[in-house]
Amino acid sequence: MPTGVFTDVTHIAKVSAIDESWRQAQEHGADCIVALGGGSALVVGKATGVLGGAAKEAKLTGQRTPSIREFAFNPPVYVMPVVAIPTTAGSGAEVSPHQPMVDEENNRKITVSSAVCYPRVAILDANLMRTLPFVQATRSGVDALTHAIEACLTDQSTEITNSLALHAMQMLIQNLRKSCMTDDLQAKQACLEASCIANMACGNAKLGYVHGLARNVQTLFPVPYGETIGVFLPPVMEFNMPAALDRYVMMAPYLGVDSAGKNSIEIGEAVIYQVKKLLADLNFPRKFSEEVVDRKSIPIMAKMVFVRKLEKNLSLEELDKMELPLYGPNPNIRKATYDDFVKLYEKSFEGWEL
Template sequence: MISNYYMPTRIVAGSGSLATVGRLARDLGMTRALVVSDPVISAQGFHADALAALGEAGIATARFDECGIDARCSHIDDQGERVRRDGIDGVICIGGGSVMCTGKGIAIVATNRKPMAECTGVGNFDKRALSMIMVPTTAGSGSEVSQWTIVKDEARHLKLLGGGPLSFPDAAILDAVTLRSLPMRVAALPAVDALTHAVEAYLSAIGSPLTDAIAIGAVRLQFGSLRASINSDDERAREDNLVASCMANVACGNARLGHGHALSLPLEGHLDLPHPYGVGVLLPEVTAFNLAVLPAKVKPLAEALEVETLGLSRGETIAACAEAIRDLYADIAFPTRFTPEQLPAGRVREMAERAVPGLYAGIAARDYDHTTARDATVIACPSARKMTVLQAQEMFERCLA
């Protein structure tokens, strides 16, 4: 099998690395940058420090700090026009996944001169995005090293993915100082998202020994430090989780994401379920589902999840992997089931049908009629095992409270 690995983003990591943002911007040829953030992050001391470092490097800055839970097409289109109008030549994102996806979308729209919704899908634009620097403030999405951006088309209630090699960020700065203001319980949400990235990359049909090694290393590093990162003021654990989340996206950026993301997409678009809840609740189920056809990967994943495999059959080991994830959730106060408000029982079949186009369909998803799906219809997904609409429906039902 031919595999293709590509990771052009420069990664600068470690305590104090945020101070390099001005030099990095100057090295990229930026003279006037749009700094993208949200109202909470823009009030933090480290955000002010980053702006000061940019000023000292001679970089003029404009700001957009109105990002919300989702990256929204309306924000992206408006700011893309602003960037062109004001002669801005770079985008610097300081925030979580939605901030980085917003900034990435702005950088794409600014050079391609068409709405973000028309840029969704795989490689559906022709011009290189503006230069970008990403500063993650959660150990979660890994968007700082990803070519992909996930956006919400509010008019159609769709979550859409867009990207390609022309939209990789130029640099990512991983400094755990940005995690200090994050409430520990809130930190659980992006951390679980990062874990799904690593596990789903490992369970992909288009992975390679290279992505497998990075993915399993990310699982091991994160699983070994996540409880301490969430439940105590452990600076080293936070650093490990920040690096692990970056590694996870390096892996899934090349091996792609799986059933957890494909099935979560309609819940996010049509039921407004926050992304980490969707992929996180589904993770134990999709892990067991795919490990059933990956016998050689069962033990390595179990060991990364700190499962004692001695004396266990393969089936028992798979079940123990799913249970280890649920045990982690209990320790960090993350839910293991969907509430009736999050996923009404009467809409389960509809959500299974709406998952058919998968994560990477882009604008093609807008033309899909979910009522044409049948029990045997296969969900578009690069995971190792094919999943039908009926199997997705049954998985959703097992995840109900």
């Protein structure tokens, strides 16, 4: 079977890369896309499949093929078949219909998504993770764990999503260290499958403020995705404590926490400690460097939580004019106000202690 290869993928999926990928796929006469790589590569492959579906439709109606950015506001109806093969245990993009990407022309993060965007096939093979560097392995693994944890901490979680999320977090807490630090293929396979399961949970239960706060740092500053997730995970779990005690009690045995003789607050603290311990063992940064992330952006980022599709260059004055609702629009189990978001962003510069 003749194949063509497109490799111009960066750590974050970009509109220009996706449009170019489809241009080359067209030249090649492609009728199927195999997306191989980390989350960004899978998004580029899946989005190329969206343009492939649109091109087929355009030929039928005699129209031009649009740029991928047009589908952020006009969800795809047809896609070309995509086989997704992850080489990191993290994004779960192989079982997700979402394609988040940076639109460099308009300086914003957009998402192309619809029910037809799930890959036709996902292949989970730990052999492909053998050469994954330690840092990338840890950053993507903690993203997967955060998908599982946040799936339990939203007001949309159900028994079905909890069962997936709890199983995924147990697999990750037991295998992530070994998977990142050794060549153990069984541990890598467990993390790869857990990452897939975790995305099936959060794809339905949605995500909370860890992702809600982290995305604004990713939009404005060049901090790797996984690092932004790790920095916010402990402070957001601590913020959630008053509303999440029963959830932490539920999660405790799956995270290896012994609840015997403890009250629910002590169990919640032990759950958060367990997560911090993992982040520390995996050498995660505990705060943002002020040389990379501008602390003066805290008020802007706190407002961006309220308006998801925000242009990067929108000024503070323009944002100030916007009427904000009391609580951020996010299914996070404990609702947060603008002042809460400011405090959480402050904590991301102060760091957390074990």
